Amino acid sequence: MGVLGLGVAAVTTSCGSKVEGKETNAAPEAPKEVTVTIDLKDIPDDKFGELVKYGRELMMNTAKYIGPKGSAGQFTGNLMSCTNCHQDGGTKPFSFNLLASHDNYPQYRAREGKVLTLAERVNNCVTRPHNGKPLPLDSKEMVAYLAYLKWINSFAPEDKAIKGQHNRKLDLPDVAANPQHGAELFVQHCERCHGKDGAGQLNPEGTAYTYPPLWGKESYQPGSSMHRVVKQAEWLKNNMPYDKTDKGTFLSDADALDIAAFVNNDELHQRPNPKSFDYPHINEKAIDYDMGPFADTFNATQHKYGPFKPIISYWKEKGWKYSL
Ligand code: HEC
Ligand code: HEC
Structure with missing residues (x-):
């Protein structure tokens, strides 16, 4: 991922990731967190609602529609569903929660070194964890994902933090x-x-x-x-x-x-071949990303398994923003 921490205090970044580090105690009080639940019965009974429902279905049963034998086209390269990682269709707290994603894009992503739209970010998951090829941006399926993400976002309170957003x-x-x-x-x-x-x-x-x-x-x-x-x-x-x-x-x-x-040990376990590793600016690379080249003096093994604290200290000394 490319969430940029600010390196020192417990700053909530543009996409809200809390920065790792003991200094976080000194930060100003965080806004009150609320548990957000969605109710599928509230999906509107109109054209938009139809797409929201389809988007939800695509989250829960991804391969049925866009998998290797998908009824709407072949895009994902495996039979996993988005909800396997973004549980409850991206609404479960602490499970790569997607409730605020619609508000948070377009967003700068270090991985690509540029600002991505939410549709492009969805395609990152279609291509990497799902080992597939990107959905056309104007496809019914992409529009359905975006409609769903917009709809769940409507449950997010404006003035309070979402519990388990990160x-x-x-x-x-x-x-x-x-x-x-x-x-x-x-x-x-x-x-x-x-x-x-x-x-x-x-x-x-x-x-x-x-x-x-x-x-x-x-x-x-x-x-x-x-x-x-x-x-x-x-x-x-x-x-x-x-x-x-x-x-x-x-x-x-x-x-x-x-x-x-x-x-994640690649000596013990095989995976599909990656298509790209990106990060055009190496001092924006996530600390625990194990593919070189690295901006610091630590090797790939330490980037993968740690200890991570010495790497974080090094980055702080350099004044680089780090993310984990
Ligand atoms: C193997 C696990 C996995 C699967 C399967 C998966 N994702 Fe993700 N997704 C992630 C991770 C990890 C992140 C990065 C979260 C972070 O950085 O905190 C992410 C990030 C995202 C984001 C950006 C969230 C944000 O607010 O920045 C979106 C949108 C997204 N995924 C959508 C999808 C969709 C749609 C699917 C199904 C096509 C999918 N993901 C499948 C693991 C997965
Ligand atoms: C009782 C059964 C069960 C046990 C035990 C269990 N898992 Fe899972 N795991 C699941 C299910 C079910 C999902 C998919 C969740 C969903 O779709 O909501 C999942 C999803 C995952 C995922 C994300 C999807 C993927 O395949 O990459 C990972 C990673 C994972 N489990 C790792 C583990 C690890 C590590 C352990 C042991 C600490 C573990 N699980 C124990 C049932 C289990």
């Missing part, structure tokens, strides 16, 4: 994440649903996953944000194991990082 930040340990320990935790906490081989399990119709794949050719590309260890761990913290986070979090920060390090 995933929880982790306390970064002083040591590197440990994929070997992650492998043990995977057997304990993840394997029963996602499988020993990480391939997940399709629904009986074969149109979507009951348990989505975590690696392999049917999973997300290495260039996806889910492939970043910190990014994934922040998400795991509130969302996995799926049946144990109803009341909040389950994994410790360190365990979430170790598991993400195991899942």
Whole structure:
């Protein structure tokens, strides 16, 4: 991702990402957070509402319409659904929540080094985690995604922060994440649903996953944000194991990082070939993005697994904005 932190205090950036760092305590009080729920019964009964409903359907059953055998055209390269990561169609707190996305674009994205529209940002997910090719910007499907995102955004309060709009930040340990320990935790906490081989399990119709794949050719590309260890761990913290986070979090920060390090270990696990790695300005690259060249003196292994604190200190000293 390309959310730019400001490096020092707990500043909420244009797209609201809280910057990692202890100094955050000194920041001014955050606005009160509210839990936002949407009600599908409120979708208007008109042309716009029809598209909102289709957009919701595309979030929940992506491949049925735009997958490798999709009824509306072949765009995504795997059978995953958007909601596998943006749970409850992007409305679940702490699950790469999309409630405010419509307000937050167009937005500068470091990954591309330019300002993207929301449609272009949707296509980033169609191409990377879904290993596909972009939807035409004027296609009914793209317009439906945008209509849906606009509609869910209408539930967001103007003067208050949305609870779980951003995933929880982790306390970064002083040591590197440990994929070997992650492998043990995977057997304990993840394997029963996602499988020993990480391939997940399709629904009986074969149109979507009951348990989505975590690696392999049917999973997300290495260039996806889910492939970043910190990014994934922040998400795991509130969302996995799926049946144990109803009341909040389950994994410790360190365990979430170790598991993400195991899942995203490219020596152990294959993925589809990436098509691009972008970041035209290397000192805007996310700290936990493991593809060089790097603007600093740390190697790819440290960028991938940490320890991250020395990298953050280095960036702060240089006066560069960093993101995690
Ligand atoms: C494998 C997980 C995964 C899947 C599947 C996925 N995404 Fe994403 N998506 C992400 C991650 C990670 C981000 C970056 C979030 C961040 O930086 O906090 C993201 C970001 C986005 C954003 C930008 C949000 C913002 O406000 O900046 C949009 C819009 C989006 N995704 C839409 C979609 C759509 C539509 C689909 C289905 C076609 C989809 N995503 C599928 C993981 C996924
Ligand atoms: C009880 C079953 C279950 C368990 C246990 C479980 N998951 Fe999941 N996982 C799911 C389901 C279901 C989804 C899709 C969520 C949705 O569509 O709303 C998912 C989605 C995911 C995703 C995002 C989609 C993808 O495939 O990339 C990741 C990453 C993930 N799980 C990792 C893990 C890890 C790591 C563990 C162990 C800590 C774990 N899960 C434990 C059921 C489970």
